[in-house]
C-alpha cells in the first residue's frame with residue numbers, strides 16, 4: 001500500500017482505534033499497536049506517548065498501513081510480525097507453521113518439571129511446526145538429545161532457523177508419521193526414547209464452526225484438522241510406534257482434543273501403558289495426557 005502524505009504517530013494510532021474497533025476489543029488494539037511500534041520503531045510503550053508528534057515517513061508509514069489492512073482481514077498479529085513467543089523464547093512463524101499456543105506451553109512445562117536435567121535423555125517430538133516444543137525442551141534440558149519430525153518441509157526449515165536462533169541442536173526429519181513403520185527408520189539408528197511428545201492435528205472438521213476466523217483463514221489446515229470418522233488417527237499411530245521405541249518406564253505426552261479425553265485414556269490403556277494422567281489446561285478443558293510404558 002503506497003501513501004504519499006506523511007502522518008503523525010498519534011494520528012495513525014487514532015486510525016487504528018477507529019478502523020479496528022468493530023473487530024477487536026480496545027485493549028487488544030492497544031496491545032497490537034504497542035507491538036507494532038516496538039517492531040517498526042523500536043519504541044517501548046512510554047516512548048509512543050513521548051514521541052506521538054513524530055511524523056512517520058515512507059517505509060515505516062507503509063508498514064503501519066499494511067499491518068492495519070492485515071489486522072482488518074483478521075490476520076494474526078504473530079504472522080504480521082513474523083514472530084511469536086513461547087515459554088519466554090522467540091520463534092519465527094509463518095503460513096507453514098502453527099502459532100504456538102499457551103496450552104502447549106503447559107504441556108512443555110509438565111515435561112520439563114518431570115525430566116531429569118542431570119541425565120542424558122532421548123526425546124522425540126512428533127509434529128514440529130515452529131519447533132516450539134523440541135527447542136524449548138532442548139533449551140531447558142541441556143543434556144537431552146532431541147529429535148523432531150514433521151510432514152512439512154517448510155515447517156522443518158522454519159524450525160531449523162528457530163533452533164539456530166535459540167542456540168540449540170535438534171535432529172529434524174521430514175516424514176509422514178502415518179506412513180512410518182518404525183521410529184528407528186526415521187533417524188537411521190536404533191533409538192529407545194525416554195520421552196515421546198506430540199501435539200498432532202486433532203480438531204475434527206465438525207468442530208470447524210468453533211474455530212475463529214483468524215485461525216481458519218491464516219493457519220495451516222494440515223496442522224489442525226482430522227476427519228470426523230477417525231479423529232484419533234495420529235494418537236493411534238504414535239502410541240503404536242511408542243510401544244516399540246519408548247524405553248520401559250519411558251513417558252508419552254500428548255496434547256489432546258478437549259472433547260476426546262475419555263476416548264484417549266481408553267486408547268492409551270488398551271496399548272498397555274499405565275499411570276495414565278489426564279490434565280486440564282488453563283481454560284479448564286481436558287488438554288494433556290501423560291502415560292508411562
Ligand SMILES: C[S@@+](CC[C@H](N)C(=O)[O-])C[C@H]1O[C@@H](n2cnc3c(N)ncnc32)[C@H](O)[C@@H]1O
Nearest residue numbers: 100127128129150151152176177199200201223
Ligand atoms: C497442531 S500442529 C503442532 C505444531 C507444534 N508442535 C506446536 O505445538 O505449535 C501439528 C503439526 O503436525 C504436522 N503434521 C501433520 N500431519 C503430519 C504427518 N502425517 N506426519 C508428520 N507431521 C504431521 C503439521 O505439519 C504440524 O506442524
